[in-house]
Amino acid sequence: MRGARRVLLLEHGKLVGGLGTKSIDDGGVLVNDAGRIEWVGPMDGLPPDAVKAGQRFDIAGNWILPGFIDCHVHLGNADANRDPLRRATLPASLLTLSVVNSMRNTLFAGVTTVRDLGGVDLGVKMAVEQGIIEGPRMQIAITPISATGGHGDSCYPSGLNLGSRPGVVSGIADGEVECRKRAREVLRAGADVIKVFSTGGVWSPRDQPDDEGLTIPETAAVVDEARRHRNKRVAAHAQGRGGISNAVLAGVSSVEHGYQVDESTVDEMIRRGTYLVPTLTTATTEPDKGAVPAVSYEKKMKWMAIARECLPTALKSGVKVALGTDCGVVEHGRNLTELYRMVEFGLSPMDALLAGTRNAAELLDLGDDIGSLAVGKFGDIVVASCDPIADINRLSDEGNIVMVIKGGVVMKNIIMNRPR
Known part of the structure; x- marks a missing residue:
């Protein structure tokens, strides 16, 4: 070291x-x-x-x-281990050790701080802090909170549950009481930030990106619980229009992805100071058609087009923008591709740099330090x-x-x- x-x-x-x-x-x-x-x-x-x-x-x-600061990564998703069925068959120690290369690639790309929104636990963060392994400074979400059947539910119709592993905190919650309890559990496990699924997604097996996830009251319960614990932030995976609006009205700190955000919701985000983390790197990366399920490929191509239609207007609206890539879905170490994509979607080069530095630090509540x-x-x-x-x-x-x-x-x- x-x-x-x-x-x-x-x-x-x-x-x-x-x-x-x-x-x-x-x-x-x-x-x-x-x-x-x-x-x-x-x-x-x-x-x-x-x-x-x-x-x-x-x-x-x-x-x-x-x-630079990347506000949306998944360091636990190493390139060779993204397939959920393959991951379910691998030893937990191998999955943990595969994080080492992901962190090194991220750090060497110029990213000195990340917010991991699901996939690594407190031990990985502690290992970096103690100098056992090299990596960026970290904020972690542990496990995102999802409704049954939502983007975070990896239970297939056969009953096979790929999201259940020993020692992994469950994120499935229905109703305000369960959502509040799950928030407390992930905070107990060491979460610095709480992530919620406000919509479905591209890679989940049984939903669509415009399906709505947690309700406004459910999300508001999580936001309140985060507030009660040193005013921690809540990040919302939100791709479709309805779920984005629900997340903003419930008081989340940031909308992750935001592919179908509309003008009225952008106005509300500006009024509330809600950040947009548009993850343009993954939004513009076409998957290998032969390596992913056909239904996921079709969803991905459809929502790439929606993102290109809606996000340029949002980025130029004056909403607060912070850099996030979703690396782990795309290759670790490509993080600063996001800066170029932000410029392509309408930001000036300086505003893109600020999104990856000052704005990102403020979103992570680390503006006094980085x-x-x-x-x-x-x-x-x-x-x-x-x-x-x-x-x-x-x-x-x-x-x-x-x-x-x-x-x-x-x-x-x-x-x-x-x-x-």
């Missing part, structure tokens, strides 16, 4: 601090031995004692950015060899992410120069 933290200085880079302000051509960042930013700004303002930094990197010709390069925040920093404003698509190539620093620790360094 990585060594102990030392004072670290990045100097002579082009600084894009994540605040929407003008970039600095000759900038730098100083991180102290506690992993927090001590100074950031133009090099002519560098404090005199910074020359004593334990690690100094001259990164002239490269861009300095805040570490999301921009500012004094006192964690030294979560990405160095890119490409101009993120002029050609944002190049950030999706992991090879153009030449350094990744998390909490002041250099996790990745493929830049040519070495510390002085």
Whole structure:
């Protein structure tokens, strides 16, 4: 694993601090031995004692950015283990260990923080925090809450239940009382955020993306329970129009996917401050027709078209947008493809960068610690060899992410120069 933290200085880079302000051509960042930013700004303002930094990197010709935040991943869905029937036959230890590569690929792509919305447990998060394995800092949802027969119900007509494994918290709930109890159970298991299924989905066997899931009162009970536990956030998987509206009216913090969101619901989201996490990476990725069930392929193609029709208007409306990819459904490590897709759907490059930094941090209630390069925040920093404003698509190539620093620790360094 990585060594102990030392004072670290990045100097002579082009600084894009994540605040929407003008970039600095000759900038730098100083991180102290506690992993927090001590100074950031133009090099002519560098404090005199910074020359004593334990690690100094001259990164002239490269861009300095805040570490990116992906608000919607499934690290437990490794590429080879996405098929639910295959997953049901594998040892739990193998599924857990497969997370290691997913986290490494995510971190090396420039994502220093993720919100895992179902699939990993508290032990995985603790292993990262204790330095046992390398990965981004994490918020976890443990198990999403679903109505019987909804998107989270993996029980087939034969009675085979692919969602039931020893030690896995059940998310099936019907009625306000059960929903409140399930919320308490996932919080007891270590959830930082609660996820609910407000609609059906593409990959679930017995529903459609425009089927409505939990009702407004059921979802409101979960939102209230989250509020009672340090005002934690609730994320709603919501693809069809009716379920999106229900989730927003019930008071969720974010709409995940939102493929069929309409103008009136967008207006309500703006009024309430509800975030949209559009997961455009998965919304624009066509599955391998021969590798998925025919019914899922048909649903996917239909809802890709709906997303392309509805989401551009929503993104340009002024609603708060945060980056989320649904990686785990698509390949881990492709996270920053989302930035390009956001621009394709109507955001400016700077607004896309803000969606992946400042906005995402605020959604996760971590704005005081991450999301921009500012004094006192964690030294979560990405160095890119490409101009993120002029050609944002190049950030999706992991090879153009030449350094990744998390909490002041250099996790990745493929830049040519070495510390002085």
